[in-house]
Amino acid sequence: MVRAGVLAILARDAHVEVVAEASDGHEALALSRLHRPDVVLLDIQMPGLDGLTAAAQLHRESTAVGVIMLTTFGQDEYVTRALEEGADGFLLKADDPRELLNGVRAVGAGGAYLSPRVAGRVIAGLRAHRAAHPHRSLERLTEREREVLAGLGTGLSNAEIASRLHLVEGTVKAHVSAVFAKLGARNRVEAAISAYEAGLVPSGPR
Known part of the structure; x- marks a missing residue:
């Protein structure tokens, strides 16, 4: 019933094509390897193999596949672990x-997306973590890396950043990896918050 509801929602967007549907975590991994989709939807609890383990496996095998956790479990520990595992x-x-449609579009374009219900808690947790680790500084970034970070902060995909900075997408991917490493960021969400706190992104009601 849940999968049928998800399919019905995704069918509203003519630009979204569902290429496969899995009944358990092992099947989700197998079908992802077969079809190489842009986005995979997983649940925290799935028969056979849980979604967090499946997300970690997909992330290890290919960073080109975007993973979204779609679940009823919104506790902080699940959100944190999902992001750590590469979601x-x-x-x-x-x-x-x-x-759901907004999230699929964003992740499919190379970005990241959090439920408004959990985003505030994630931001608060990351700010507390950054306060306890003040060594994370933008001073280590080159000027180009700061420009890429600003793009991440405004939610742009790698392709959109490349267009804005007149670069090829592969170069942007390399800069994104360097930004993550220098800031100690585990994903685009953490990098975006760093950009916001550093003043690289204008404040507003986003």
Whole structure:
């Protein structure tokens, strides 16, 4: 029933094509390897292999596949572990259906997306962590890396950053990896928060 509901929501967007549907975590991994989709939706609890383990495996095998956790479990520990395991998005089944479409579009374009219900808690947790680790500084970034970080902060995909800075997408990917390493960021969400706190992104009601 849940999968049928997800399919019905995704069918609203003519630019989204569902290439496969899995009934358990092992099948999800196998179908992902076969079809190489842009986005994979996983649940925290899945038969056979849980979604967090599947997300970690997908992330190890290919960073080109975007992973979104779609679950009823919104506790902080699940959100944190999902992001640590390589998830690019975290959505709750109780969210507005439009959030699912927004998340799939964002992650499919190379970005990241968090449910509004958990985003505030993630930001608060990261700010507390940064306060306890003040050595994370933008001073280590080159000027080009700061420009790329600003793009991450405004939610741009790698392709959009490349277009803005007149670079090829492969070069942007290399800069993104360097930014992550220098800031100690584990994903685009943490990097975006760093950009916001450093003043690289204008404040606003986003």
